Amino acid sequence: MKTILIVEDEDILREISKDYFLNEGYNVLEAADGKTALDLFQKHDADLIVLDIMLPELDGWSVCRRIRKSSDVPIIMLTARVDEDDTLLGFELGADDYVTKPYSPPVLLARAKRLLESRSKNGKLAKPEDALAVNGIKVHYPSRTVAIEGNIVNFTHTEFEMLTYLMENRGIVITREQLITKIWGYEYAGDDRTLNTHIRNLRTKLGEKAAMIVTIVRTGYKFEAHS
The missing domain is CATH 3.40.50.2300 (Response regulator)
Incomplete structure (x- = not known):
């Protein structure tokens, strides 16, 4: 319960x-x-x-x-x-x-x-895999933790959902509408500044890795795994 x-x-x-x-x-x-x-x-x-x-x-x-x-x-x-x-x-x-x-x-x-x-009965995400690692960013789904170059960084629920969604679709352009629907659903009634604020907070916490979240002008965002 x-x-x-x-x-x-x-x-x-x-x-x-x-x-x-x-x-x-x-x-x-x-x-x-x-x-x-x-x-x-x-x-x-x-x-x-x-x-x-x-x-x-x-x-x-x-x-x-x-x-x-x-x-x-x-x-x-x-x-x-x-x-x-x-x-x-x-x-x-x-x-x-x-x-x-x-x-x-x-x-x-x-x-x-x-x-x-977005969480299972035990507080875990309903994902078939336990972890996702891309260029120094490692997500552990069961514990909902993110490690950047081995250091745990605290993300809010929404920031975690945004980051994992972008990472899972790396190399693919995600429109703002797709991201909003994924996170808040079709009934979302906020404005663009809400999404902008979450993306800004996410980039701040990612530090040097923030460059992986690329803004596609007038479209959305793309997670690029730089070599």
């Missing part, structure tokens, strides 16, 4: 979301403030976090930042803000997706299911 941690200070919204997840067979943990959310996260194994930005005690950005220091658990941020820069900040801190308030609980549930589908 997958466990969802819902962090929302509005009691009615939290209860409605909780009921939807419970009806789908998920276990649900609840927190009404950021401090409680971190306490629950440290004590329990959450498979996905639904995280509001505006919280008492500790805001969602701070919670996300602290969780990302030790975990790549998928995080969906909830925001009532209309400023897209705030949303992009969430992605830069490691959020995997966001839902804008007021939102439809079925939509939130669908987004959560999509993020969880």
Whole structure:
């Protein structure tokens, strides 16, 4: 049974979301403030976090930042803000997706299911092989770890999905639309800056290996395994 941690200070919204997840067979943990959310996260194994930005005690950005220091658990941020820069900040801190308030609980549930589908029951990707290595970058699917020249580098859930998708299709041009559909699905409603932010974060973590992700102008990206 997958466990969802819902962090929302509005009691009615939290209860409605909780009921939807419970009806789908998920276990649900609840927190009404950021401090409680971190306490629950440290004590329990959450498979996905639904995280509001505006919280008492500790805001969602701070919670996300602290969780990302030790975990790549998928995080969906909830925001009532209309400023897209705030949303992009969430992605830069490691959020995997966001839902804008007021939102439809079925939509939130669908987004959560999509993020969880990329992992098997034991937290492993549904891949026939265990590892993929290309020019000093080694991906280990069962543990969802990435080593660059032997050094482990922490990637968020979405960054890991993007990197492995590009590596698995190395030498092939992947359009922006293909990448968006692969990561967020056909119902994606964000703008181009969301994808740009994730690609920028991915390149930053790859360091000197970032040159392998080549931008194809007005089309998309290609992973080139340089010799």
